[in-house]
Amino acid sequence: MPDSRNAPDGALWSSPLAGACLDRLFLQARTTRAWQERPVAPALLHELYRLMGMGPTSANCQPARIVFVQSAAGKAELLPLLDAGNREQTRLAPVTAVLACDLHFHERLDFLYPHQPQARGWFTGSPASTRDAALRNASLQHGYFIIAARALGLDCGPMGGFDADAVTRRYFPGGRAEVSFLCNLGYAAAAPLRGRLPRLPFDEACAMA
Amino acid sequence: MPDSRNAPDGALWSSPLAGACLDRLFLQARTTRAWQERPVAPALLHELYRLMGMGPTSANCQPARIVFVQSAAGKAELLPLLDAGNREQTRLAPVTAVLACDLHFHERLDFLYPHQPQARGWFTGSPASTRDAALRNASLQHGYFIIAARALGLDCGPMGGFDADAVTRRYFPGGRAEVSFLCNLGYAAAAPLRGRLPRLPFDEACAMA
Numbered sequence: 316m317p318d319s320r321n322a323p324d325g326a327l328w329s330s331p332l333a334g335a336c337l338d339r340l341f342l343q344a345r346t347t348r349a350w351q352e353r354p355v356a357p358a359l360l361h362e363l364y365r366l367m368g369m370g371p372t373s374a375n376c377q378p379a380r381i382v383f384v385q386s387a388a389g390k391a392e393l394l395p396l397l398d399a400g401n402r403e404q405t406r407l408a409p410v411t412a413v414l415a416c417d418l419h420f421h422e423r424l425d426f427l428y429p430h431q432p433q434a435r436g437w438f439t440g441s442p443a444s445t446r447d448a449a450l451r452n453a454s455l456q457h458g459y460f461i462i463a464a465r466a467l468g469l470d471c472g473p474m475g476g477f478d479a480d481a482v483t484r485r486y487f488p489g490g491r492a493e494v495s496f497l498c499n500l501g502y503a504a505a506a507p508l509r510g511r512l513p514r515l516p517f518d519e520a521c522a523m524a
Numbered sequence: 525m526p527d528s529r530n531a532p533d534g535a536l537w538s539s540p541l542a543g544a545c546l547d548r549l550f551l552q553a554r555t556t557r558a559w560q561e562r563p564v565a566p567a568l569l570h571e572l573y574r575l576m577g578m579g580p581t582s583a584n585c586q587p588a589r590i591v592f593v594q595s596a597a598g599k600a601e602l603l604p605l606l607d608a609g610n611r612e613q614t615r616l617a618p619v620t621a622v623l624a625c626d627l628h629f630h631e632r633l634d635f636l637y638p639h640q641p642q643a644r645g646w647f648t649g650s651p652a653s654t655r656d657a658a659l660r661n662a663s664l665q666h667g668y669f670i671i672a673a674r675a676l677g678l679d680c681g682p683m684g685g686f687d688a689d690a691v692t693r694r695y696f697p698g699g700r701a702e703v704s705f706l707c708n709l710g711y712a713a714a715a716p717l718r719g720r721l722p723r724l725p726f727d728e729a730c731a732m733a
Contacts, residue, residue: 329678331571331675331676332545332676336545337675339541340575340675341575341576341579341668341672342575344578346580364726364729364730365723368723369550369720370550370667371682373705375722377723380730381729382732382733383730385732385733386732389732389733423724427722427724430718450659450663451663452663454659454661454663454664454666455664455666455670457667458579458664458667459550461580461664462549463549463550466541466545467540468540468541469538473580475582486731486733495660496660509639511578512636512637513638514586515577515632521569521590521591521592523566523591523595523598524592524595524598524601524695
């Protein structure tokens with residue numbers, strides 16, 4: 316960022332955030348399975364969407380779609396579609412986000428990328444390339460979602476382990492979108508049971524050229 | 525997070541980060557195309573990988589792979605593979621990250637998810653489902669990458685607009701991985717030329733249940 320966009324505390328934008336922020340977003344954050352009873356206000360879910368929605372996507376295409384399941388009736392419909400081992404943590408979480416990608420996202424490019432009317436054609440070469448773009452860009456946004464939730468003080472419990480076809484049919488009928496994963500949201504009630512799992516070393520995942 | 529994990533300034537983990545942090549990570553951050561000459565130290569790229577690598581993936585599978593192109597020779601090889609309109613910004617950026625997904629990530633699950641030896645089978649039902657999992661989880665990690673870079677004070681210039689097959693062949697020969705997109709990294713020299721593009725309203729991208 317240019318120097319004119321200094322942070323309010325006088326630090327340059329171009330220096331790292333304080334260690335406590337990096338801890339919360341990445342280094343100390345852990346997947347959560349035990350939840351406090353403390354609820355998550357709907358306004359916080361709107362703020363979460365506002366933050367994560369600002370992250371970049373190819374031609375600003377924004378294919379991520381989210382259903383926030385929080386009512387008792389909504390939870391009762393969702394729980395039977397989960398693997399047994401995921402039901403109790405999901406029942407107790409204040410909110411469960413169903414995270415999906417819209418396979419028809421390109422229909423909105425006239426609004427999202429108005430200065431390049433040809434952008435729709437970049438994504439519609441074949442159904443497979445359209446789906447790839449939906450999955451790639453929605454998953455980027457799902458990554459923003461998890462970090463944005465943490466930035467707002469929420470803990471996240473991302474999960475596979477559900478009947479993906481049934482969840483897609485329930486929340487996105489008609490084949491318009493495809494569910495990728497679920498993410499419980501709320502406030503952790505207890506530290507994780509296990510230590511952090513291993514990470515690949517830099518030299519295995521990265522190279523310099 | 526439990527209360528015992530209060531941030532050092534006394535604030536609870538469960539309150540949002542300061543507005544200046546949310547601005548830098550999401551609300552004021554913009555895709556960058558004009559770069560200062562200021563270099564990016566290799567140690568900062570290692571720290572970037574350390575942060576983004578902590579984000580969650582399905583069964584901790586971590587399929588993201590990255591080549592950081594920063595040498596003059598590396599740039600000279602990469603530039604001809606880009607669309608003409610992306611070459612000058614990439615030549616001037618201190619680092620260009622080539623962001624890919626490893627299609628053989630499941631071979632490392634014995635190390636990454638040691639307590640569940642059956643995890644490999646979750647991803648190897650068919651080549652298509654393996655690739656879906658690679659693309660979905662690597663793209664999540666690529667989302668963490670962009671936000672982690674911003675958290676470290678870097679600006680990001682994610683780009684499509686390159687010969688994807690040629691870039692994949694150059695950096696990941698043998699079909700082991702697939703390149704998703706490129707991301708210039710460095711320090712912005714100027715504010716973006718255009719205002720921010722539109723975002724989908726909450727009620728179009730999200731629903732409550």
